[in-house]
Amino acid sequence: QKEVEQNSGPLSVPEGAIASLNCTYSDRGSQSFFWYRQYSGKSPELIMSIYSNGDKEDGRFTAQLNKASQYVSLLIRDSQPSDSATYLCAVTLGSDYKLSFGAGTTVTVRA
Amino acid sequence: NAGVMQNPRHLVRRRGQEARLRCSPMKGHSHVYWYRQLPEEGLKFMVYLQKENIIDESGMPKERFSAEFPKEGPSILRIQQVVRGDSAAYFCASSPPGGGSEKLFFGSGTQLSVL
Numbered sequence: 001q002k003e004v005e006q007n008s009g010p011l012s013v014p015e016g017a018i019a020s021l022n023c024t025y026s027d028r029g030s031q032s033f034f035w036y037r038q039y040s041g042k043s044p045e046l047i048m049s050i051y052s053n054g055d056k057e058d059g060r061f062t063a064q065l066n067k068a069s070q071y072v073s074l075l076i077r078d079s080q081p082s083d084s085a086t087y088l089c090a091v092t093l094g095s096d097y098k099l100s101f102g103a104g105t106t107v108t109v110r111a
Numbered sequence: 112n113a114g115v116m117q118n119p120r121h122l123v124r125r126r127g128q129e130a131r132l133r134c135s136p137m138k139g140h141s142h143v144y145w146y147r148q149l150p151e152e153g154l155k156f157m158v159y160l161q162k163e164n165i166i167d168e169s170g171m172p173k174e175r176f177s178a179e180f181p182k183e184g185p186s187i188l189r190i191q192q193v194v195r196g197d198s199a200a201y202f203c204a205s206s207p208p209g210g211g212s213e214k215l216f217f218g219s220g221t222q223l224s225v226l
Contacts, residue, residue, distance in 0.1 A: 032211075043216075043220065049213050090154075093156070096212055097212055099212055
Protein backbone atom coordinates (compact mmCIF):
# COMPACT_ATOMS: atom_id res chain seq x y z
CA GLN A 1 0.00 0.00 0.00
CA LYS A 2 1.38 3.39 -0.95
CA GLU A 3 1.84 5.88 1.88
CA VAL A 4 -0.06 8.60 0.04
CA GLU A 5 -2.47 8.03 -2.83
CA GLN A 6 -4.18 10.58 -5.00
CA ASN A 7 -7.05 10.19 -7.40
CA SER A 8 -5.70 9.46 -10.82
CA GLY A 9 -5.86 12.19 -13.40
CA PRO A 10 -5.80 13.99 -15.52
CA LEU A 11 -8.72 16.08 -14.35
CA SER A 12 -10.25 18.44 -16.87
CA VAL A 13 -12.70 21.11 -15.73
CA PRO A 14 -14.24 24.11 -17.50
CA GLU A 15 -13.27 27.59 -16.45
CA GLY A 16 -15.33 28.74 -13.49
CA ALA A 17 -16.11 25.21 -12.27
CA ILE A 18 -14.97 23.52 -9.07
CA ALA A 19 -12.01 21.15 -9.24
CA SER A 20 -12.03 18.47 -6.55
CA LEU A 21 -8.85 16.62 -5.65
CA ASN A 22 -8.67 13.70 -3.24
CA CYS A 23 -5.89 12.12 -1.24
CA THR A 24 -5.70 9.23 1.23
CA TYR A 25 -2.79 8.32 3.48
CA SER A 26 -1.82 5.18 5.35
CA ASP A 27 -0.05 6.42 8.49
CA ARG A 28 -2.58 7.20 11.21
CA GLY A 29 0.12 9.09 13.08
CA SER A 30 0.52 11.75 10.40
CA GLN A 31 -0.05 15.19 11.85
CA SER A 32 0.49 17.69 9.06
CA PHE A 33 -0.99 17.77 5.60
CA PHE A 34 -0.08 19.89 2.61
CA TRP A 35 -1.10 20.63 -0.91
CA TYR A 36 1.55 21.74 -3.39
CA ARG A 37 1.07 23.06 -6.89
CA GLN A 38 3.69 22.26 -9.52
CA TYR A 39 3.75 23.80 -12.95
CA SER A 40 5.56 21.79 -15.60
CA GLY A 41 9.32 22.07 -15.14
CA LYS A 42 8.98 24.22 -12.04
CA SER A 43 9.41 23.72 -8.32
CA PRO A 44 6.58 22.48 -6.09
CA GLU A 45 4.93 25.47 -4.39
CA LEU A 46 3.02 25.18 -1.12
CA ILE A 47 -0.55 26.41 -1.49
CA MET A 48 -2.34 24.97 1.56
CA SER A 49 -1.52 23.38 4.88
CA ILE A 50 -3.99 21.81 7.29
CA TYR A 51 -3.45 20.23 10.70
CA SER A 52 -6.86 19.60 12.30
CA ASN A 53 -10.09 18.00 11.17
CA GLY A 54 -12.46 20.18 9.20
CA ASP A 55 -12.17 22.76 6.49
CA LYS A 56 -9.62 25.47 5.89
CA GLU A 57 -10.24 28.13 3.31
CA ASP A 58 -7.75 30.43 1.62
CA GLY A 59 -9.11 32.44 -1.26
CA ARG A 60 -10.43 30.07 -3.91
CA PHE A 61 -8.83 27.05 -2.23
CA THR A 62 -10.41 24.91 0.47
CA ALA A 63 -8.63 22.02 2.14
CA GLN A 64 -10.62 19.40 4.02
CA LEU A 65 -9.17 16.92 6.50
CA ASN A 66 -10.76 13.83 8.04
CA LYS A 67 -8.23 12.00 10.18
CA ALA A 68 -10.63 9.19 11.07
CA SER A 69 -10.99 8.35 7.38
CA GLN A 70 -7.35 9.26 6.66
CA TYR A 71 -8.52 11.51 3.91
CA VAL A 72 -7.60 15.00 2.77
CA SER A 73 -9.01 16.91 -0.15
CA LEU A 74 -8.56 20.16 -2.01
CA LEU A 75 -11.29 22.14 -3.70
CA ILE A 76 -10.48 24.85 -6.22
CA ARG A 77 -13.46 27.13 -6.76
CA ASP A 78 -13.96 29.31 -9.82
CA SER A 79 -11.15 27.47 -11.61
CA GLN A 80 -8.97 29.57 -13.87
CA PRO A 81 -6.70 28.50 -16.74
CA SER A 82 -3.77 29.56 -14.54
CA ASP A 83 -4.76 26.78 -12.12
CA SER A 84 -3.72 24.21 -14.73
CA ALA A 85 -0.92 22.33 -13.00
CA THR A 86 -0.11 19.15 -11.12
CA TYR A 87 -1.29 19.14 -7.50
CA LEU A 88 0.70 17.16 -4.99
CA CYS A 89 -0.65 15.93 -1.68
CA ALA A 90 1.96 15.54 1.06
CA VAL A 91 1.82 14.34 4.66
CA THR A 92 4.43 14.29 7.38
CA LEU A 93 5.90 10.90 8.09
CA GLY A 94 7.06 10.55 11.67
CA SER A 95 8.75 13.95 11.87
CA ASP A 96 7.93 17.51 10.97
CA TYR A 97 10.45 17.68 8.14
CA LYS A 98 9.99 14.35 6.34
CA LEU A 99 7.20 14.53 3.81
CA SER A 100 5.59 11.69 1.91
CA PHE A 101 4.09 12.76 -1.40
CA GLY A 102 1.41 11.36 -3.62
CA ALA A 103 2.11 10.96 -7.31
CA GLY A 104 0.07 14.06 -8.10
CA THR A 105 -3.08 14.87 -10.02
CA THR A 106 -2.80 16.92 -13.17
CA VAL A 107 -5.56 19.48 -13.56
CA THR A 108 -6.42 21.19 -16.83
CA VAL A 109 -8.82 24.11 -16.79
CA ARG A 110 -10.47 24.62 -20.18
CA ALA A 111 -11.13 28.21 -21.18
CA ASN B 112 15.95 37.23 -3.08
CA ALA B 113 16.78 34.15 -5.10
CA GLY B 114 14.98 30.95 -4.27
CA VAL B 115 16.51 27.52 -3.91
CA MET B 116 18.95 27.12 -6.77
CA GLN B 117 19.74 23.75 -8.26
CA ASN B 118 22.16 22.96 -11.02
CA PRO B 119 22.44 21.58 -13.49
CA ARG B 120 18.79 21.48 -14.59
CA HIS B 121 19.52 18.50 -16.79
CA LEU B 122 22.33 16.00 -16.42
CA VAL B 123 23.08 13.12 -18.73
CA ARG B 124 25.42 10.37 -17.64
CA ARG B 125 26.40 6.98 -19.00
CA ARG B 126 26.16 3.93 -16.81
CA GLY B 127 29.09 3.73 -14.43
CA GLN B 128 29.81 7.46 -14.37
CA GLU B 129 29.41 9.76 -11.40
CA ALA B 130 26.68 12.35 -11.05
CA ARG B 131 27.03 15.46 -8.88
CA LEU B 132 23.96 17.53 -8.17
CA ARG B 133 24.26 20.90 -6.49
CA CYS B 134 21.84 22.85 -4.34
CA SER B 135 22.18 26.35 -2.93
CA PRO B 136 19.55 27.04 -0.27
CA MET B 137 17.61 30.25 0.04
CA LYS B 138 19.39 33.09 1.79
CA GLY B 139 19.10 32.62 5.53
CA HIS B 140 18.26 28.93 5.28
CA SER B 141 20.59 26.47 6.93
CA HIS B 142 18.62 23.24 6.47
CA VAL B 143 18.66 21.30 3.22
CA TYR B 144 16.60 18.31 2.13
CA TRP B 145 16.92 16.12 -0.93
CA TYR B 146 13.98 14.33 -2.55
CA ARG B 147 13.84 12.03 -5.55
CA GLN B 148 10.93 11.68 -7.95
CA LEU B 149 10.78 8.58 -10.10
CA PRO B 150 8.44 8.54 -13.12
CA GLU B 151 4.78 8.22 -12.12
CA GLU B 152 5.67 8.33 -8.42
CA GLY B 153 5.60 10.95 -5.70
CA LEU B 154 8.63 12.70 -4.32
CA LYS B 155 10.54 10.47 -1.89
CA PHE B 156 12.56 11.83 1.00
CA MET B 157 16.25 11.00 0.78
CA VAL B 158 18.27 13.03 3.26
CA TYR B 159 18.18 16.01 5.62
CA LEU B 160 21.33 18.02 6.25
CA GLN B 161 22.42 21.02 8.22
CA LYS B 162 25.76 22.73 7.75
CA GLU B 163 28.46 20.05 8.09
CA ASN B 164 25.99 17.54 9.55
CA ILE B 165 23.80 14.78 8.19
CA ILE B 166 20.69 14.76 10.36
CA ASP B 167 18.61 12.03 8.72
CA GLU B 168 19.68 9.88 5.78
CA SER B 169 17.04 7.21 6.22
CA GLY B 170 15.83 7.61 2.64
CA MET B 171 19.22 7.31 1.00
CA PRO B 172 20.14 4.09 -0.78
CA LYS B 173 22.88 2.36 1.21
CA GLU B 174 25.32 2.21 -1.65
CA ARG B 175 26.59 4.67 -4.24
CA PHE B 176 24.69 7.68 -2.85
CA SER B 177 26.14 10.32 -0.56
CA ALA B 178 25.30 13.87 0.41
CA GLU B 179 27.11 16.73 2.04
CA PHE B 180 26.47 20.30 3.03
CA PRO B 181 29.82 21.92 3.75
CA LYS B 182 30.41 25.02 5.81
CA GLU B 183 30.94 26.98 2.62
CA GLY B 184 29.29 26.32 -0.70
CA PRO B 185 26.28 24.39 -1.91
CA SER B 186 24.96 21.05 -0.81
CA ILE B 187 26.06 18.20 -3.05
CA LEU B 188 24.23 14.97 -3.80
CA ARG B 189 26.68 12.51 -5.28
CA ILE B 190 25.76 9.32 -7.08
CA GLN B 191 28.63 7.02 -7.96
CA GLN B 192 28.54 4.42 -10.73
CA VAL B 193 25.11 5.46 -11.92
CA VAL B 194 22.67 2.88 -13.26
CA ARG B 195 19.58 3.36 -15.41
CA GLY B 196 17.34 3.09 -12.36
CA ASP B 197 18.88 6.29 -11.00
CA SER B 198 17.19 8.26 -13.77
CA ALA B 199 14.82 10.59 -11.96
CA ALA B 200 14.17 14.18 -10.97
CA TYR B 201 16.09 15.17 -7.87
CA PHE B 202 14.64 18.04 -5.88
CA CYS B 203 16.31 20.02 -3.17
CA ALA B 204 14.42 22.00 -0.53
CA SER B 205 15.59 24.33 2.19
CA SER B 206 14.16 25.78 5.36
CA PRO B 207 15.27 28.32 7.94
CA PRO B 208 16.58 27.27 11.36
CA GLY B 209 13.72 25.76 13.36
CA GLY B 210 11.56 25.53 10.27
CA GLY B 211 9.35 22.50 9.78
CA SER B 212 7.55 21.21 6.74
CA GLU B 213 5.49 24.35 6.31
CA LYS B 214 8.63 26.39 5.72
CA LEU B 215 10.10 24.16 3.04
CA PHE B 216 10.93 25.84 -0.26
CA PHE B 217 11.77 23.66 -3.22
CA GLY B 218 14.15 24.17 -6.09
CA SER B 219 13.23 23.41 -9.69
CA GLY B 220 15.03 20.10 -9.64
CA THR B 221 17.75 18.34 -11.60
CA GLN B 222 16.60 15.81 -14.17
CA LEU B 223 19.15 13.01 -14.28
CA SER B 224 19.13 10.76 -17.31
CA VAL B 225 21.34 7.68 -17.36
CA LEU B 226 22.05 6.22 -20.78
